[in-house]
Amino acid sequence: MIASDALFAPVISTTAFEETLERLSVAIKLGLLAPGARLPAERELCEQLGIARSTLRQALTALVQSGHLVAVRGRMGGTFVADAPPAPAPPSEAALAAWRGACDTRLAVELGVAMLAAERAERAQIDRLAALVAMMAAGLEDFAAYRYADVHFHIGLAEATGSPALVAAMTDSQGAMSDLVAQIPHPPEVLAWSNAQHARLVDCLEQRDGALAVRVMKDHLRGTEHVLAGLLP
Incomplete structure (x- = not known):
């Protein structure tokens, strides 16, 4: 699907961390990544986004801390969209x-x-x-x-x-x-x-x-x- 291709298209900005963070958070906010959805594996995401694993992990950690994502450990684990992502803050x-x-x-x-x-x-x-x-x-x-x-x-x-x-x-x-x-x-x-x-x-x-x-x-x-x-x- 094109929407998925665009969502995970290579990041071209020099601020790769910020762009990755924004792209994933907007996709969650709009429902393009549905509550409970599992993100692709880190290696796959890094290849699709064209970023280093350290950059991806930094962005994912920030989104876990903000309540947008949930990290689950173990064989059946992974990174999932939170069932109830935080409500957006009022616009400035x-x-x-x-x-x-x-x-x-x-x-x-x-x-x-x-x-x-x-x-x-x-x-x-x-x-x-x-x-x-x-x-x-x-x-x-x-x-x-x-x-x-x-x-x-x-x-x-x-x-x-x-x-x-x-x-x-x-x-x-x-x-x-x-x-x-x-x-x-x-x-x-x-x-x-x-x-x-x-x-x-x-x-x-x-x-x-x-x-x-x-x-x-x-x-x-x-x-x-x-x-x-x-x-x-």
Whole structure:
């Protein structure tokens, strides 16, 4: 799966420890690494990320100390995502002040993703996105379930482009938005409206209509901006 490939793609930053720490913590926060999931073996992770074992162990130790991961010793042991990872801290005043920048970055990424996904999505990928729309429709009263499916929907669109770079960019964007979205209430009516746009995006992929997909996505993202503008503290 492309999402997994992007998650464990080689680290190219000169700050390998920090980048590894961020990549794993964002994946946990977004549910890409599910509670209880076992991480690949250290040797495999080091090869995939292109980092030294000492760097990986440093990052894993930090995430165990923060409560994101659990290390289990013994023959059946390993490193697992915590069943109940710590709740994210409220965004700083600086982050709240820069929320429009986060929205601008998301806009730049997701409009391109919408266009390419409409051109390239395969049948199985479209079906998966449709199933996520159904999950969100059933989870209007449970925001945690809705948000889980929402994140996977947008990352699924990026996967449909066939570009690991866009999957990584989408994951980063979703991580930045999650901190903001967590600070506002989520009326079911707003979620239902948003999910109707998700359904329209699936229709655009069915019809191979990239231009319409871009327009629908733009409306979708602008709607989120308006909600944030009205409800952020």
